[in-house]
Amino acid sequence: MADPVSTPRRPFRWSAILDHGVLIAGALFMLxxxxxxxxxxxxxxxxxxxxxxxxxxGDQAGANFSAALFQSGGFTxxxxxxxxxxxxxxxxxxxxxxxxxxxxMAAYAIVYFRLRFATLAFWVIFTxxxxxxxxxxxxxxxxxxxxxLANSYTGLIVPLLASATGTFFFRQFxxxxxxxxxxxxxxxxxxxxxxxxxxxxxxxxxxxxxIFIIMYVYGWNQYLWPTLITTEEGLFTLVRGIRQIxxxxxxxxxxxxxxxxxxxxxxxxxxxxxxxxxxxxxFVKGLTESDK
Amino acid sequence: xxxxxxxxxxKTYPNGVTALHPCDFAIERGEFVVLVGPSGCGKSTLLRMxxxxxxxSSGQMRIEDRVxxxxxxxxxDIAMVFQNYALYPHMTVYRNMAYGIRNRRVxxxxxxxxxxxxxxxxxxxxxxxxxxxxxxxxxxxxxAMGRAIVRxxxxxxxxxxxxxxxxxxxNQMRIEIxxxxxxxxxxxxxxxxxxxxxxxxxxxIFVMNAGRIEQIGTPAEIYHRxxxxxxxxxxxAPPMNLLRGHGTGTGAVMLSGGLQLDLxxxxxxxxxxxxxxxxxxxxxxxxxxxxxxxxxxxxLGATRLLHGQLSEQPFTVAVSKETQAGPGIxxxxxxxxxxxxxxxxKGHRL
Ligand SMILES: Nc1ncnc2c1ncn2[C@@H]1O[C@H](COP(=O)(O)OP(=O)(O)OP(=O)(O)O)[C@@H](O)[C@H]1O
Ligand SMILES: [Mg+2]
Numbered sequence: 001m002a003d004p005v006s007t008p009r010r011p012f013r014w015s016a017i018l019d020h021g022v023l024i025a026g027a028l029f030m031l032x033x034x035x036x037x038x039x040x041x042x043x044x045x046x047x048x049x050x051x052x053x054x055x056x057x058g059d060q061a062g063a064n065f066s067a068a069l070f071q072s073g074g075f076t077x078x079x080x081x082x083x084x085x086x087x088x089x090x091x092x093x094x095x096x097x098x099x100x101x102x103x104x105m106a107a108y109a110i111v112y113f114r115l116r117f118a119t120l121a122f123w124v125i126f127t128x129x130x131x132x133x134x135x136x137x138x139x140x141x142x143x144x145x146x147x148x149l150a151n152s153y154t155g156l157i158v159p160l161l162a163s164a165t166g167t168f169f170f171r172q173f174x175x176x177x178x179x180x181x182x183x184x185x186x187x188x189x190x191x192x193x194x195x196x197x198x199x200x201x202x203x204x205x206x207x208x209x210x211i212f213i214i215m216y217v218y219g220w221n222q223y224l225w226p227t228l229i230t231t232e233e234g235l236f237t238l239v240r241g242i243r244q245i246x247x248x249x250x251x252x253x254x255x256x257x258x259x260x261x262x263x264x265x266x267x268x269x270x271x272x273x274x275x276x277x278x279x280x281x282x283f284v285k286g287l288t289e290s291d292k
Numbered sequence: 293x294x295x296x297x298x299x300x301x302x303k304t305y306p307n308g309v310t311a312l313h314p315c316d317f318a319i320e321r322g323e324f325v326v327l328v329g330p331s332g333c334g335k336s337t338l339l340r341m342x343x344x345x346x347x348x349s350s351g352q353m354r355i356e357d358r359v360x361x362x363x364x365x366x367x368x369d370i371a372m373v374f375q376n377y378a379l380y381p382h383m384t385v386y387r388n389m390a391y392g393i394r395n396r397r398v399x400x401x402x403x404x405x406x407x408x409x410x411x412x413x414x415x416x417x418x419x420x421x422x423x424x425x426x427x428x429x430x431x432x433x434x435x436a437m438g439r440a441i442v443r444x445x446x447x448x449x450x451x452x453x454x455x456x457x458x459x460x461x462x463n464q465m466r467i468e469i470x471x472x473x474x475x476x477x478x479x480x481x482x483x484x485x486x487x488x489x490x491x492x493x494x495x496x497i498f499v500m501n502a503g504r505i506e507q508i509g510t511p512a513e514i515y516h517r518x519x520x521x522x523x524x525x526x527x528x529a530p531p532m533n534l535l536r537g538h539g540t541g542t543g544a545v546m547l548s549g550g551l552q553l554d555l556x557x558x559x560x561x562x563x564x565x566x567x568x569x570x571x572x573x574x575x576x577x578x579x580x581x582x583x584x585x586x587x588x589x590x591x592l593g594a595t596r597l598l599h600g601q602l603s604e605q606p607f608t609v610a611v612s613k614e615t616q617a618g619p620g621i622x623x624x625x626x627x628x629x630x631x632x633x634x635x636x637x638k639g640h641r642l
Contacts, residue, residue, distance in 0.1 A: 178376060178378065180374045180375070180376055180377075180378035181378050181380070183340075183343075183345050183365075183372070183374070183378065184372070184374060184378035184379075184380075185380075186344075186345065186364075186365045186366065187343060187344075187345075187365045187366060187370065187371065187372050187392070188366065188391050188392035188395055188439075189366030189392060189395035189396060190366075190391075190395060194395065198391075199380060199382075202382040203381065203382055205382075
């Protein structure tokens with residue numbers, strides 16, 4: 001019978017100590033800054049200015065967090081943390097969705113249509129991996145500026161969309177779908193659009209979820225491009241807004257409000273963390289298994 | 293009236309492989325045709341051309357008098373059952389079966405009736421809400437059948453539908469498919485490389501080899517009068533014995549081992565010939581004209597196979613389980629009209 005066999009006690013290995021030591025050190029390395037941000041965010045700005053980062057908790061957490069979210073800041077005093085949070089959401093979600101739609105359609109065309117230069121097209125798309133936005137940032141800026149899209153969500157999102165990662169994942173996935181299924185759908189009278197919507201999209205849903213998470217986090221963490229293309233404070237995202245708070249105040253010859261900045265940094269971390277934690281089972285599924 | 297007819301149909305893939313050499317045939321309404329042949333002989337290619345999944349390189353194909361060369365698969369009034377079932381993994385059994393006719397804008401009530409009828413016929417009613425992953429192989433096979441039935445087509449196409457099932461289930465499904473086809477009266481083309489399936493299911497068998505149709509005939513014709521040495525050796529288990537020799541000009545064959553056998557047909561003197569004798573047409577008889585050196589005895593239960601040498605060529609005889617035989621020298625006899633004679637060079641029947 002299938003009695004669960006009790007695992008025999010493994011002999012003690014010294015290397016286990018090393019393994020765990022490395023893992024623990026790595027975890028601490030990642031977590032201590034977060035902890036410091038959290039503790040520091042609970043202190044008064046004068047104290048932080050005087051004594052630097054704080055290891056213990058203070059009593060200003062509530063004040064700092066509400067200031068971070070709701071107090072207007074920046075040069076014009078028009079932007080609150082909540083607005084920036086909103087902008088980051090728009091960037092993250094718009095980017096992820098745009099990316100998925102675009103790359104799925106590109107992969108669909110490459111895999112299923114007898115295009116003359118399908119392979120060439122794929123490799124051209126693939127080489128964009130070598131040309132991330134940071135490399136082509138000046139021409140991209142010129143184009144967006146020329147189109148009058150600076151300081152708009154479109155200008156913020158669209159230039160980021162052009163890259164190969166999604167197309168690559170979807171192409172590999174589509175290639176793994178059995179050809180018989182495509183034939184069956186053809187016999188069942190599913191044209192190209194119907195096949196895409198009725199068959200490919202539902203089959204790809206774990207893949208879509210996984211890519212959504214990756215892209216959402218990637219979009220959320222964008223710094224350089226938003227800094228360049230948005231000059232109106234109403235369009236600032238959280239990631240750049242954090243810095244703006246500190247900078248604006250320092251240049252305004254006030255004491256920089258580090259407590260508030262730390263609080264905002266914590267806020268900025270929460271949505272990606274929540275998404276990754278809640279979706280991680282989908283994420284793993286999407287990248288490892290498929291139910292074809 | 294022919295349900296499916298082709299003229300000079302051929303297929304050359306873009307990479308230059310000629311998978312089907314020009315052929316002509318017609319399949320009658322209600323017929324069950326089996327395409328059989330070794331791997332890579334072009335069976336699937338021919339079937340996929342009928343389905344419209346593969347372009348036709350040359351020639352013409354008609355389904356019910358309509359030329360379908362350029363007609364989309366969905367418009368051809370066919371249904372296909374695939375080797376790996378090709379069920380949509382994200383749809384329930386019900387939706388899998390309904391998908392095709394739903395795309396044809398059949399009214400919902402009619403879809404429902406057809407799906408439930410088919411499910412009833414195939415004992416799938418209790419599984420209608422399941423996904424394919426939650427079914428056994430045999431059940432998936434039945435869903436694939438159901439999907440075909442629901443379409444109510446002029447032509448059923450099967451591409452090795454049973455090859456993923458275990459032997460027992462395969463026997464059962466074989467009978468089920470045949471019974472269903474007879475009940476529905478739908479013309480069917482069935483691809484297999486299993487000659488037992490071909491012999492037991494077919495009204496007519498098309499034996500294919502290297503892109504050519506070698507013979508078209510009823511199972512009995514294929515068995516008793518194979519058109520070539522290829523058909524003779526491919527159909528039948530154990531296969532027909534093929535003995536090399538040459539004609540004597542006197543209605544006899546001189547086998548290359550030196551044994552002369554009289555035949556009821558004329559034989560050109562000196563011509564290379566191949567004599568075909570079915571293992572089960574041979575009799576052990578003490579005063580038979582042929583000397584047979586038995587080397588190995590294979591017990592199959594109902595029959596017993598005797599492998600050995602006849603006129604210095606390998607030879608097999610099948611005898612019933614009552615017949616006692618062991619290694620050593622035996623004498624054989626056969627009815628001359630059961631012998632087949634083939635051209636020694638080209639392999640065709642004489
Ligand atoms: N898409 C293709 N492109 C080029 N050649 C092909 C293609 N499909 C099949 N062939 C070739 O055509 C020939 C016939 O293939 P086909 O699939 O019809 O064989 P089959 O009789 O169905 O074999 P099996 O019993 O293994 O399924 C083979 O030589 C194969 O290599
Ligand atoms: Mg095949």
